[in-house]
Amino acid sequence: MIKSILLPVDGSEYTDTVLKYGIYLAQQLDARIMVLSVVDIRIFEWALSMGSDGFVPIVPSGAYHDESRKLLEKRAQAILKKSSKMLETNNISHEVEMVSGSPIEIISEQAHLADLLIMGNRGEYARWKSTTIGATLEAVTRQINKPILITPKEYRDFKKIQVAYDGSDNANRALQLAGYLGSQLNIEVLIITISDNEQLGQNICDEAVKYLESYDVKLKTAVLKGDVESVILSTAHENEADVILMGAFGHSRIREAILGSTTSHIMRKSDIPVLLSK
Numbered sequence: 001m002i003k004s005i006l007l008p009v010d011g012s013e014y015t016d017t018v019l020k021y022g023i024y025l026a027q028q029l030d031a032r033i034m035v036l037s038v039v040d041i042r043i044f045e046w047a048l049s050m051g052s053d054g055f056v057p058i059v060p061s062g063a064y065h066d067e068s069r070k071l072l073e074k075r076a077q078a079i080l081k082k083s084s085k086m087l088e089t090n091n092i093s094h095e096v097e098m099v100s101g102s103p104i105e106i107i108s109e110q111a112h113l114a115d116l117l118i119m120g121n122r123g124e125y126a127r128w129k130s131t132t133i134g135a136t137l138e139a140v141t142r143q144i145n146k147p148i149l150i151t152p153k154e155y156r157d158f159k160k161i162q163v164a165y166d167g168s169d170n171a172n173r174a175l176q177l178a179g180y181l182g183s184q185l186n187i188e189v190l191i192i193t194i195s196d197n198e199q200l201g202q203n204i205c206d207e208a209v210k211y212l213e214s215y216d217v218k219l220k221t222a223v224l225k226g227d228v229e230s231v232i233l234s235t236a237h238e239n240e241a242d243v244i245l246m247g248a249f250g251h252s253r254i255r256e257a258i259l260g261s262t263t264s265h266i267m268r269k270s271d272i273p274v275l276l277s278k
Contacts, residue, residue: 002029006114008036008107011079013153014120019083020155022118023090028185033094035083036110037076038103104139111144118149121267141248141276147177150267150274160188162241164232167204170247174277175208178245179215188218190239194231229265236272248276
C-alpha cells in the first residue's frame with residue numbers, strides 16, 4: 001500500500017510536474033504528501049575546506065557564506081510555500097520541511113518515512129543537461145529501498161502501465177506494485193517479457209500472469225525479441241503507455257561498468273514516467 005509520498009523539490013522546471021503527479025496519486029490512493037526542500041550546503045563546506053593551500057587560494061569570506069546561505073534558505077522557503085498552496089488548493093493532506101545538508105543524503109534518509117518517492121529526471125540545472133539524468137537522482141535511486149517515480153517535464157494521468165518483467169526478484173516486486181496500482185487506479189497493465197528464447201520468454205510471461213491473478217486488473221501480455229532498452233521504450237510508445245514500471249538495477253555493478261545499466265538507459269531516454277521497484 002502507498003499511504004505516504006515524498007516529493008523532493010528544488011524549484012526547477014520539473015517541480016510543478018512532480019507536484020502534479022504527487023497530487024494525482026495522493027488523490028487516487030488516499031495518501032499523505034511530504035514536501036522536502038534541501039538547502040545544499042556542500043559548496044560552503046568545500047570552500048571552507050580549501051584553505052590557503054588549496055588549488056583555488058581565494059576563499060569567500062564568512063559574511064559571503066552567511067548571505068549566500070540566507071538566499072538559498074529564502075528560495076527554499078518560497079518553493080515550499082508555493083508547493084503548499086498548490087496542495088491546499090487540491091485538498092491534499094501534507095507537510096513541508098526545509099533541511100540543510102547534502103541532497104543525496106537528506107533525500108535518502110527521508111525516504112525511510114515514505115512508501116513512494118517522486119522526483120524529476122533532471123534537477124535545477126536541467127537546461128544544461130539535456131542528455132543526462134540528474135546526479136542527485138542517479139545516486140538516490142541506487143541508495144534507497146523504496147519505489148521511486150521519475151517524471152519527465154510534462155504531466156499526464158495514468159491510463160496504462162507497461163511492466164518489463166524478466167523473472168528477477170526486483171521484477172517480481174514490480175509485479176506486486178503493478179497489481180496494486182492497476183487495481184487502485186483501474187487502469188490497464190501490459191506485461192512484456194523480452195527474450196530471444198521464445199519458450200523461455202513465454203514461461204516468464206506466464207509466471208507474471210499467474211501472479212497477477214490475485215489482483216483485479218485489466219491485463220495484456222507480450223513476449224518480444226530485441227535489444228532490451230530499445231524494446232521497452234518502443235513498445236511503451238506503440239502501446240501509448242503512460243508509465244514504465246520495472247525492477248531497478250538488476251545486474252551486477254561490474255556488468256553495468258562494462259555495458260551500462262538498463263535502468264539508467266531507460267531513465268535517461270524515456271519521455272514518460274519511469275516507476276522503479278526496489
